[in-house]
Amino acid sequence: MIQGTTPWSQQAEKGFPISDWYIALILDDTHWQVVAGWGNAYEIYRQQGEQMQGPAPHMVATKEAWKGVMIQDFQAWSKKTLYLSHDGAISEMGKTISSWLAVPMQVEGRIRAAMMVHSPHAHYFTAFHTRLLEDAAQRLLPLLTAALRETRTRSAFTAAVMHEVKNDSHTALMLLDLIQKSIDQGGEIKGMAEYLIEIRHHLEGLNALGQDSLDIFRTGAKGNAQEWKDDERGVTTTLGNLLENATRGWRILYEDTKFESDLPEELAKCKVRILRILNFKRVLRVLLHNAFRHGQDWVHIAVELRDDPDTDKQQLELTIRNGAYEDVIIGLGGNSGLAMDTGSSSLTRGRMGLTVARQLTLEVGGFLSELQYKKKQEDWGEVTIALHWPIKVIV
Structure with missing residues (x-):
């Protein structure tokens, strides 16, 4: 099993290779809203009124629909970037993310949401993971469309x-x-x-x-x-x-x-x-x-x-x-x-x-x-x- 660049001695304490999965709506340039998922991050986002911290939505909204966007060393990236949602700081939950992968989801001609997964291991995601998530995101599009319609x-x-x-x-x-x-x-x-x-x-x-x-x-x-x-x-x-x-x-x-x-x-x-x-x-x-x-x-x-x-x-x-x-x-x-x-x-x-x-x-x-x-x-x-x-x- 590929564990990215995490040393062998630290792999067990970091837990499962995929720690979180969720779908989040793009509210504006700096705010997400989670609507479905599982994992500790998802539960915390739900408890925080469904507002999600992480890379700013415009990082996804400006990309090509259904093509994965990947951050392989999230901790190193977060120390250098200005493109964080919310207050621009990484939360305690954010500090557990080492790899981040998102697929922009297009609804009614616009990118309105993204499917995301986290890994506690840096450099974990491969081209295979990306294609798998891209395919899953498109298969879930009808459910997302129904959820958006229900929300409206x-x-x-x-x-x-x-x-x-x-x-x-x-x-x-x-x-x-x-x-x-x-x-x-x-x-x-x-x-x-x-x-x-x-x-x-x-x-x-x-x-x-x-x-x-x-x-x-x-x-x-x-x-x-x-x-x-x-x-x-x-x-x-x-x-x-x-x-x-x-x-x-x-x-x-x-x-x-x-x-x-x-x-x-x-x-x-x-x-x-x-x-x-x-x-x-x-x-x-x-x-x-x-x-x-x-x-x-x-x-x-x-x-x-x-x-x-x-x-x-x-x-x-x-x-x-x-x-x-x-x-x-x-x-x-x-x-x-x-x-x-x-x-x-x-x-x-x-x-x-x-x-x-x-x-x-x-x-x-x-x-x-x-x-x-x-x-x-x-x-x-x-x-x-x-x-x-x-x-x-x-x-």
Whole structure:
């Protein structure tokens, strides 16, 4: 086995011939970001926020793609060069590197990353090692491309979520300012009920957005999105109160939108126990968000009770219809399920909500349909979505 120029007596204490392997993205002329790998150096870079120390990225970025760049005596090179990333000093980990080999990786026409290996032995790497790493780097290109796409998507997703947080929090603060000014001028708090309802509506929206943002990365994973305490599994209420409380904030906020509910009087007075009531409220809020915020002109809700043939419980069926433009429904991605597709922040919020809502509905044993669009005019029509949720009628 070739051990470079390391004396025989020191080879055992220096360890394996290849000590580290990793792929790092080029952030700028002086900074890397590791995304995959193994070895002590990789683990340390991960612990340091994935920022990597070593030869500056422009040493690789200016070279030919897929052709190895080699430093055979890293310690001697590091004492003479000015081209070090970060603060220009070699860390304790850097002092264990004797040979360094990198392959520039080209993505979308530019060198955006590099695959690197370290050896504790000086002059270790040969032409064979170089060709082997060059071939491996090209074989891993599809995975790197997917990782870059995922990174960009998550960044855009995070920006969209934060934009929604800013909008809701800013509106709530403005309403609080109006209330404070009115109180300072001698106004009565009783006359500000709608302001308070709107503030509560926005705060509940922020809470739901935070929960959805956390759960979106857990959907499809083993286990439930959230564990529930016993007292959260079922709450008794009437269907009339349930619908009134769920829609009040939306009706005030979108007062120009015509709202109708098809809830027979006998059903409105019916007492039911909603299983996992917090989940149910989250799901219903998503559906109302998409109907009011992304709909046009009108929203209609129909309520029915159906027997569940598989259990002794019944199913609450809510069918929500609203007017909508076709491009908005396409943007919500009702059939794609891609919650983190880029787009406007409100559509991202709607897609994310639907993805989490389907997971929560599945966990409780219910069913949430896809968005169904029926064209009425050239670019405008009617959209329908139905929610089935298990309940128990209290006689």
